[in-house]
Amino acid sequence: MIPNKQTETLLADRPSPETIAAWRQDFPILGREVNGKPLIYLDNGASSQKPRAVINRLEHYYAHEHANIHRGVHVLSQEATGAYEAARETVARYLNAAEARECIFTRGATEAINLVASSWGGANLQAGDEVLLTVMEHHANIVPWQMLETRLGIKLVVAPISDEGELLVEEWEKLISPRTKLAAFCHASNSLGTVNPAKAMIAKAHAKGVPVLLDGAQSSAHMKIDVRDLDCDWFVCSGHKIFGPTGIGVLYGKAALLGAMPPYQGGGDMIDVVSFSGTTFRGLPERFEAGTPNIAGAIGLAAAFDYLDSIGHEAIAAQEQDLLAYATAQLQQIEGLTIYGRAAEKVSLISFMIDGLHPNDIGTMLDMDGIAVRTGHHCTMPLWERFGLTGTTRASFAFYNTREEIDALITSLNKIRRLFLG
Incomplete structure (x- = not known):
């Protein structure tokens, strides 16, 4: 430093x-x-430890509130649903999202990136399009795009770093071309610790009409995140690195972008009407949360965010x-x-x-x-x-x-x- x-x-x-x-x-x-x-x-860069506030909240949920959500009229289901959706509100406040429906619960940052790659990437990228990365990316922000490279014929472009481990931002900006359809980069490097100038980089990308996915898996434990100030199009983070439970993460996305993306997975709770002749899907956030979610994980993550705010x-x-x-x-x-x-x-x-x-x-x-x-x-x-x-x-x-x-x-x-x- x-x-x-x-x-x-x-x-x-x-x-x-x-x-x-x-x-x-x-x-x-x-x-x-x-x-x-x-x-x-x-x-702690791999996974942080958990405070009593999170452990106690998980224990209370399983001991007193557990039921499946969004489906039952009985008291436990209503209480579990209320706690789960209150957790989403807490996450939205913590990230300063404009609306709670912009926060999708996932299994972690890895699944959140895969969701964007599969859903938005699958619908919007085609052969010859470019996705701009940096050499310091975690595998979770490389491999999903490589899978699209194989499947769709897109091209990955990789920006260099200095010997000190700093992104060469001018070189990064020069790599943005008319073929660049997305820039995806880490807010902070999990191996070098480098904090990238995300807000300025997002502004540069937007000036050229390029949306940005910001990987906050490493930054979110160390700094206050304001997705509206950053103006990122998507932001991802993992609960287990932010003093919360494992198996839970968040995909934030601007409502207009998320609303135009096709579902990532199919199943219960993300549908409106199902018949053998066809299916219609629910809006945000349900369309991206197929099946029974990690209810306890979401509630525990909200407890972690409340704890961090108290510190x-x-x-x-x-x-x-x-x-x-x-x-x-x-x-x-x-x-x-x-x-x-x-x-x-x-x-x-x-x-x-x-x-x-x-x-x-x-x-x-x-x-x-x-x-x-x-x-x-x-x-x-x-x-x-x-x-x-x-x-x-x-x-x-x-x-x-x-x-x-x-x-x-x-x-x-x-x-x-x-x-x-x-």
């Missing part, structure tokens, strides 16, 4: 140790041990940027360690390599000290190919992590280096 005025302000406003300790008490799993050592969870996004950003700056400074003191991803604006994760050590060995040895990190390609194989690597070790921080945990990481890494390299 390169210090700037925004970062300096955040660090000055970082929460007190007492506040951080109180936050940690909200997460039961942080009190457990791994291999006889206190758990130090630094794999405050400014406090979260201040704590995480402090952790990022501290960890960066400490890791740079380790001989032979290289950090990949040195953008001026980053979310709180660091990918690194240590000369002579394989990431998997590092991850295994850290686990013996109770420290959980990620190793491998992090579902960004083309990105690491650009750097001549097959993967890295990644430490990713949430607001409940501490400087003391980073100190333990550094101590363990130095011990591992001495053990393997002498």
